[in-house]
Amino acid sequence: MCIGDRAYLAHFAISDIDADAFYPAERFSRGAAGLAGATAEPYRVWLEDWSVEAIAPGQVRLRAQTADAALDLVLTETLPPVLHGDDGLSQKGPEPGNASYYYSIVQQQAAGTVRAGGETHDVTGLAWKDHEWSTSALSEGAIGWDWISLQMDDGGALMLFEIRRADGTREPLSAGTYVAPDGTLTHLAAGDWTLEVTDTWVSPNSGGEYPAGWRISVPSVGLELTGRPQMANQELNVSTTYWEGAVEFSGTLRRAPISAEGYIELTGYAGSMEGRL
Numbered sequence: 070m071c072i073g074d075r076a077y078l079a080h081f082a083i084s085d086i087d088a089d090a091f092y093p094a095e096r097f098s099r100g101a102a103g104l105a106g107a108t109a110e111p112y113r114v115w116l117e118d119w120s121v122e123a124i125a126p127g128q129v130r131l132r133a134q135t136a137d138a139a140l141d142l143v144l145t146e147t148l149p150p151v152l153h154g155d156d157g158l159s160q161k162g163p164e165p166g167n168a169s170y171y172y173s174i175v176q177q178q179a180a181g182t183v184r185a186g187g188e189t190h191d192v193t194g195l196a197w198k199d200h201e202w203s204t205s206a207l208s209e210g211a212i213g214w215d216w217i218s219l220q221m222d223d224g225g226a227l228m229l230f231e232i233r234r235a236d237g238t239r240e241p242l243s244a245g246t247y248v249a250p251d252g253t254l255t256h257l258a259a260g261d262w263t264l265e266v267t268d269t270w271v272s273p274n275s276g277g278e279y280p281a282g283w284r285i286s287v288p289s290v291g292l293e294l295t296g297r298p299q300m301a302n303q304e305l306n307v308s309t310t311y312w313e314g315a316v317e318f319s320g321t322l323r324r325a326p327i328s329a330e331g332y333i334e335l336t337g338y339a340g341s342m343e344g345r346l
Contacts, residue, residue: 075105076099077099077106077116078095078097078308079095079119080305081093081095081133081138082094082138083138083140083183083185085186086299086315090185090186093305094135096116096119104116111123118132118134119132120132124143127145129143129144130143131144138185139182139184139189140181140182140183140184141181142179142181142183142192144177144196144198145177145179147178148175148248149252150172150174151172151173151226151228151246151254152171152172152254153171153172153228153246153256154168157170157172158171160242160244161203161205161207161232162205162207162232163241164205166204167208168205170201171201172200172201173200173218173246175220175228177196177197177198178195179194179195180192197218199218199228207342210236211232211233211234211240212235212337212342213342214231214232214233214336214337214342215230215280215333215335216228216229216231216334217229217245217264218333219294219331220329221250221322221329222327223250223327225249225322226247226248227245227287229245229264230244233337235341244257244259245261255289255290257287261287261288261289262285262286263286264283264284265286267283267297268280268282268297269281269282270298270302272302272304273302275304275310275339276339277304277339278338279304279312279335279338280335281298282295282297283295283297283333285318285320290322290323291323292320293321294319295318295320296318296319297316297317298316299315303315309336309342310339310340311335311336311337311339312333312334312335313332314332316331316332318331
């Protein structure tokens with residue numbers, strides 16, 4: 070396949086919590102004429118004027134814009150990349166080859182500008198990068214997943230993914246990773262943590278009923294958290310309808326108070342994702 074035949078897809082969204090406004094967007098383009106593409110050295114991924122590119126060792130610039138919203142951020146690493154699963158190989162189902170390569174870069178320092186609601190703001194904060202790639206799909210009977218990324222106020226982080234099956238059970242290979250503030254990793258199997266839904270929200274657009282409150286317990290690291298979305302309607306009605314948005318949590322880590330902010334992705338609630346990833 071020549072690069073001009075490749076199709077590229079990107080999603081971009083900004084949640085304006087104070088204004089209760091959500092700005093999702095989707096874009097497709099071909100690799101022909103340099104409209105979209107990706108290079109490893111130097112690291113750069115672009116889709117027309119949306120891009121992420123390395124500008125220095127451990128530092129990338131992220132840019133995207135629509136008529137309603139825009140961002141231009143520089144992200145700087147503070148911890149080494151987190152390899153999930155078995156040295157970066159994250160199993161997703163029992164079938165041979167049903168896996169992805171998966172890493173995260175957490176607790177990045179972020180600075181730049183964000184535009185929403187007609188106003189541009191100078192911003193600083195924390196960023197999380199996920200990079201996951203594979204050629205597999207959800208196993209038969211798996212209808213969607215809940216993916217959780219939380220950055221703790223002590224400098225730690227937590228990633229969990231739960232693949233949901235049509236019979237109401239959890240895929241046994243659901244997993245996660247706890248990152249201590251010093252970068253030490255604790256890999257979590259499905260039996261090492263629980264995720265309880267404490268509230269729901271029904272989309273007025275798709276009719277999908279999504280979790281809207283959670284209780285997380287990770288006994289092996291002494292972590293107990295409860296949380297909810299920072300804004301209810303963060304549903305993307307694009308080529309795939311799903312919910313992905315900003316959340317906030319609080320609780321205890323080894324009985325000491327802790328809080329966290331992050332992102333949660335919820336798929337398969339407005340239509341099954343079976344056979345897709």
